[in-house]
Amino acid sequence: xxxxxxxxxxxxxxxxxxxxxxxxxxxxxxxxxxxxxxxxxxxxxxxxxxxxxxxxxxxxxxxxxxxxxxxxxxxxxxxxxxxxxxxxxxxxxxxxxxxxxxxxxxxxxxx
Amino acid sequence: xxxxxxxxxxxxxxxxxxxxxxxxxxxxxxxxxxxxxxxxxxxxxxxxxxxxxxxxxxxxxxxxxxxxxxxxxxxxxxxxxxxxxxxxxxxxxxxxxxxxxxxxxxxxxxxxxx
Numbered sequence: 425x426x427x428x429x430x431x432x433x434x435x436x437x438x439x440x441x442x443x444x445x446x447x448x449x450x451x452x453x454x455x456x457x458x459x460x461x462x463x464x465x466x467x468x469x470x471x472x473x474x475x476x477x478x479x480x481x482x483x484x485x486x487x488x489x490x491x492x493x494x495x496x497x498x499x500x501x502x503x504x505x506x507x508x509x510x511x512x513x514x515x516x517x518x519x520x521x522x523x524x525x526x527x528x529x530x531x532x533x534x535x
Numbered sequence: 536x537x538x539x540x541x542x543x544x545x546x547x548x549x550x551x552x553x554x555x556x557x558x559x560x561x562x563x564x565x566x567x568x569x570x571x572x573x574x575x576x577x578x579x580x581x582x583x584x585x586x587x588x589x590x591x592x593x594x595x596x597x598x599x600x601x602x603x604x605x606x607x608x609x610x611x612x613x614x615x616x617x618x619x620x621x622x623x624x625x626x627x628x629x630x631x632x633x634x635x636x637x638x639x640x641x642x643x644x645x646x647x648x649x
Contacts, residue, residue: 456634456635467643468625470638470639516635521566521583521629523568523580525577526577527576
């Protein structure tokens, strides 16, 4: 089993809809989880970090964590064309500084 | 301010050249990282420096040589690269290497090896 897996997509949603991005991880000891957004040709940009079970909201973004199910998700409400990018889930392996990324989910928001 | 800068933005080099990539941060972070990202792939960790000492080398070929002259600077020296080394090279920094520290990425250097 790969360490971090994401629904590979691509995912296409209409403007104003909710986009749902999912990620599972294999290391039960993982304590921190990150979502990065990467526009084509650019570097990853931190969107959200989450450490505790439950939901964490920041504007239109909500991260959800379920450690028992080893599952973390990112919801984007009222999706905008500017949200079109690849979203990367990242998890430190073994509590170390080594950040392992999922393959990413490419999101397209259609006007 | 969460800015990490990288120079140059683009680099084209031949297989016999020697070049260096530079990364700088002024956030007082004590951990710095080099990642390699191929097209349509996620970033892959290459090296980690913690308090200016190399703490992780992900079995990177010796043609890549990292250097951390001080807590704000990170270099990646390149020599005798292969065309398959063409990629986006990303530098990142974090407060330290403690669990859960957020890594902030620079804009990257797009490297092409001819």
